[in-house]
Structure formats: structure tokens, C-alpha cells
Amino acid sequence: xxxxxxxxxxxxxxxxxxxxxxxxxxxxxxxxxxxIGISSVFIVAIVAVFIGAVVCVQTRANLVSPVIPIYVxxxxxxxxxxxxxxxxxxxxxxxxxxxxxxxxxxxxMKITEQIDALEVMGINSASYLVxxxxxxxxxxxxxxxxxxxxxGILGGYLAGTLSGIITxxxxxxxxxxxxxxxxxxxxxIKAIVFGFLISTISAFQGYNTRGGALEVGxxxxxxxxxxxxxxxxxxxxxxxLLT
Amino acid sequence: MIEIKNISKSFxxxxxxxxxxxxxxxxxxxLVIGASGTGKSVLLKCMLxxxxxxxxxxxxxxxxxxxxxxxxxxxxxxxxxxxxxxGALFDSKTVHENVQFPLDMLTKMGEGEKKDRVEFCLHRxxxxxxxxxxxxxxxxxxxxxxxxxxxxxMNPKYLFCDEPxxxxxxxxxIKIDELIKEITDEFDITTVVITHDxxxxxxxxxxxxxxxxxxxxxxxxSQTILGDTVPELEEFVFCNKALSLMRAGK
Numbered sequence: 001x002x003x004x005x006x007x008x009x010x011x012x013x014x015x016x017x018x019x020x021x022x023x024x025x026x027x028x029x030x031x032x033x034x035x036i037g038i039s040s041v042f043i044v045a046i047v048a049v050f051i052g053a054v055v056c057v058q059t060r061a062n063l064v065s066p067v068i069p070i071y072v073x074x075x076x077x078x079x080x081x082x083x084x085x086x087x088x089x090x091x092x093x094x095x096x097x098x099x100x101x102x103x104x105x106x107x108x109m110k111i112t113e114q115i116d117a118l119e120v121m122g123i124n125s126a127s128y129l130v131x132x133x134x135x136x137x138x139x140x141x142x143x144x145x146x147x148x149x150x151x152g153i154l155g156g157y158l159a160g161t162l163s164g165i166i167t168x169x170x171x172x173x174x175x176x177x178x179x180x181x182x183x184x185x186x187x188x189i190k191a192i193v194f195g196f197l198i199s200t201i202s203a204f205q206g207y208n209t210r211g212g213a214l215e216v217g218x219x220x221x222x223x224x225x226x227x228x229x230x231x232x233x234x235x236x237x238x239x240x241l242l243t
Numbered sequence: 244m245i246e247i248k249n250i251s252k253s254f255x256x257x258x259x260x261x262x263x264x265x266x267x268x269x270x271x272x273x274l275v276i277g278a279s280g281t282g283k284s285v286l287l288k289c290m291l292x293x294x295x296x297x298x299x300x301x302x303x304x305x306x307x308x309x310x311x312x313x314x315x316x317x318x319x320x321x322x323x324x325x326x327x328x329x330g331a332l333f334d335s336k337t338v339h340e341n342v343q344f345p346l347d348m349l350t351k352m353g354e355g356e357k358k359d360r361v362e363f364c365l366h367r368x369x370x371x372x373x374x375x376x377x378x379x380x381x382x383x384x385x386x387x388x389x390x391x392x393x394x395x396x397m398n399p400k401y402l403f404c405d406e407p408x409x410x411x412x413x414x415x416x417i418k419i420d421e422l423i424k425e426i427t428d429e430f431d432i433t434t435v436v437i438t439h440d441x442x443x444x445x446x447x448x449x450x451x452x453x454x455x456x457x458x459x460x461x462x463x464x465s466q467t468i469l470g471d472t473v474p475e476l477e478e479f480v481f482c483n484k485a486l487s488l489m490r491a492g493k
Contacts, residue, residue: 024348112329113327119293120325122349
């Protein structure tokens with residue numbers, strides 16, 4: 001276990017030495033932002049809207065006491081969405097989509113000698129291939145978290161008002177009531193950290209693939225599993241640190 | 244000229260290369276032959292420093308590849324062209340972009356100059372008009388040709404080919420062999436080919452090194468290989484039905 005962590009840290013160090021020109025990274029960064037960020041908007045939107053809706057319906061169903069005001073429902077939807085769902089839950093979903101994609105791509109490049117071809121040309125393959133993915137993840141994950149947060153709250157609003165659980169006025173009041181702007185900041189910080197973990201752990205798994213197609217599949221599975229575990233551990237540590 | 248001196252390498256305690264030495268001369272097509280698992284590809288990877296040997300050294304025109312800083316090494320790498328077994332083309336790039344890639348990364352050439360150079364190399368390997376196709380849209384033989392075009396685009400002094408005939412039909416194999424030989428002669432480069440294809444051995448082998456269980460067992464050329472009596476070499480060479488019949492005078 002310790003040797004794997006050590007190799008992971010050495011791998012991270014390798015990303016920042018013998019770098020290529022800014023122009024090379026810029027072009028790859030834009031490509032990766034599209035592949036990692038823009039192509040994930042749809043799944044993030046779907047998950048966010050439905051989770052927001054489910055939280056609203058479940059909260060209302062479990063808050064049956066007449067002494068609790070109805071606007072507490074949207075209050076809970078807001079805080080759950082900002083603090084956990086828009087960052088942690090979304091990143092667990094993205095670990096599956098983005099993580100497996102990164103590990104699969106790099107694993108295939110490894111076993112088909114494409115990475116060797118880069119090395120033979122004197123290019124630092126780890127830096128050339130992984131650094132743009134890392135930067136794109138750290139840049140796009142917070143944007144996805146913001147979209148996810150907004151759509152989660154919107155999902156709760158739609159589910160609550162369309163089913164008659166809560167009036168639009170109560171929902172808006174609950175959203176505004178005792179709002180802590182720092183919670184948005186927490187969500188963004190979490191998304192940055194999770195973006196870093198998912199992209200680097202998945203790249204590490206893919207880059208170190210040996211063998212054939214079977215091993216590429218195993219690398220993808222390991223990438224998702226390890227990324228999810230790392231996200232959950234980091235989530236706990238950040239919760240302790242930031243709240 | 245490339246000189247390898249006393250290269251040894253083992254994996255998990257298993258000796259894969261044992262004290263292998265040799266010289267690959269400029270303007271010659273040198274072949275490293277042997278059965279599967281004898282360490283041919285590992286030797287190539289050691290020469291390219293993709294795998295660092297436990298002992299020994301590789302000299303490129305007298306320059307030790309394993310010492311010196313990254314910039315020195317990069318200078319030598321710029322003089323290398325490598326054709327990998329499966330072509331190792333970048334899946335996300337077109338044929339033209341694949342060939343142009345080393346120019347993009349390693350030179351400051353203008354776009355027009357790069358385009359001309361890529362078109363020249365594609366023409367040289369007989370692939371005019373295929374630049375816009377993706378690697379997934381071309382045949383195995385064409386992939387090898389694109390791999391050769393990419394390998395020569397930087398005007399290398401050293402060309403390495405790892406089993407250039409694997410997975411190809413006999414006719415295409417012969418064409419690839421001829422192309423490698425022509426390029427070696429035309430550009431006067433040092434070419435090292437890893438192969439176990441006897442057609443290649445007999446048709447393009449200016450200099451041949453036979454590896455057996457990680458050791459260099461024999462060295463010669465395409466004229467001397469059929470007459471030699473080293474048992475392991477004989478077994479390797481005459482396992483080919485046509486050659487064994489020829490030897491028996493049939």
C-alpha cells in the first residue's frame with residue numbers, strides 16, 4: 001500500500017518536470033475541457049435535477065410535525081445540495097464517467113506502445129498526456145458543481161411545487177432563509193480537490209497498465225473504485241476542516 | 244554507428260539479456276533475430292532507454308546514451324526514428340497529424356514547411372492521398388507504412404523497426420522489407436530491425452545477430468547464415484519448410 005502511494009507521488013512529480021511549451025498544453029487543455037467538462041454537463045444535469053427532486057419529496061414526507069414550518073423543506077434541499085450533492089455526489093458520478101475514460105484511454109495507449117512512441121521522441125509522456133487532464137478537471141469540476149447546485153435546487157422546486165408539497169413562495173423563502181454564502185465556496189473547494197484526485201488517480205492506474213485488453217478493463221475498474229474511496233476520505237477531511 | 248556493450252537485463256530474477264554486445268554500422272540494415280522470448284524486443288527497448296539495463300551501455304556515434312542530462316539524451320532521441328510492432332499511431336489523430344507530430348513537438352518549422360515534409364514522407368512510403376484518414380480506417384500494412392513515415396519525418400540517423408512484418412501477409416511483408424532497405428540506402432542511416440521472419444533475414448540482412456536465450460550466439464549476414472552449423476541457429480533457420488526442402492535439395 002505504501003509503495004503504491006509512493007509511486008503515485010513520484011508519478012505526480014513527473015507531471016511537472018520536462019514540460020512542453022505553453023502552446024502545446026493550451027491546445028490539449030481545451031480539448032480535455034471539452035472531453036471532461038462539456039461532455040459531462042448532460043449527466044450532471046440529469047443527476048442534479050432528480051436528486052434535488054427526490055430530496056425535496058423525501059424531506060417533506062419525513063417532516064410531518066405541524067410545528068416545523070414548511071419552508072424548512074427547501075432549506076434542507078439547499079444545504080444538502082450545496083454541501084454534499086453538488087460536489088461529493090456529483091464527483092462520485094464523475095469518477096465513473098471521467099475516471100474510467102481517463103484510465104481506459106491511457107491504458108490503451110500504454111499497451112499499444114503509443115506512450116513508448118512519445119517517450120522515444122523525448123517527450124515526457126506523463127506530463128504531455130496527464131497534465132492537461134488534471135488542469136481541465138480542476139477547472140471544469142467547480143463549474144459542474146455550480147451547475148449541479150443550481151439544477152439540484154431547481155429540481156427540488158419543480159418537484160415540490162408541481163406536486164403541491166410546497167408553494168413557490170415558501171420554497172423561495174426557505175432557499176433564502178439563513179443562507180451562508182461560504183457553503184458555495186465549500187462546494188467549489190471540494191470540487192477542485194475531487195477533480196485533482198479523480199484525474200490523477202485514474203491517470204496513474206491507466207498509465208501503469210501492463211498486459212492487454214483485460215488489464216485495461218481492470219485498470220478502469222480500479223480507477224473508479226480508488227477514486228471513489230479517495231473522494232469519500234477527502235470529503236470527510238474537508239468537512240472537518242471547513243465546517 | 245550504434246554500439247552496444249555488454250547489455251544485461253533480468254526481470255524478477257529471470258535473465259532476459261546476458262552480456263550482449265554488437266555493432267550496427269551506418270548505411271547497413273542490421274537484423275536482430277531469434278525465436279520469441281529470446282530478448283530481442285527487450286534489447287531494442289534497452290537501446291532506446293525505454294528499459295534501463297542492469298549492466299552495459301549503448302553508444303550512438305560514441306555518445307553514451309545512459310549518461311548525461313535530459314537535454315543530451317533529447318538530442319540523441321531527435322536523431323532516432325522508431326517503427327513499433329503495431330505502428331503505435333495515435334488513435335485520435337489523422338494519418339497526416341500522426342506523421343506531423345514529431346515536427347510539431349520537436350521543431351520550429353513553419354506550417355507550410357511541415358506540410359511539405361509530411362507529404363514527402365507519405366509519398367516516400369507510397370501513401371499519397373491518405374493523410375486525412377484515421378488510423379482505424381487503414382489496413383495493418385498501411386499502418387506500418389505510416390509508422391515508417393513518422394519514423395523518417397525528422398530525417399533520423401538511426402532507424403529502429405520492431406517486427407515490421409508481424410501480422411502482415413507475405414507480399415506486404417516483402418514490400419515493407421524493401422521499403423526499409425531502400426530508406427536505409429537512400430538516407431544512409433543506421434537501421435536495426437528486430438525480426439524472426441526468414442524472408443527478411445535473407446533479403447535485407449546486411450548484418451545479422453542471432454540471439455538465443457538472451458545471449459548472442461552468432462553473427463553474420465544473409466549469405467553466411469544458411470551455411471553455418473551452429474545447432475540452435477540451424478534449428479531456427481531451417482524450421483521453415485521451404486528452406487528445409489531447399490537444403491535437402493528438393
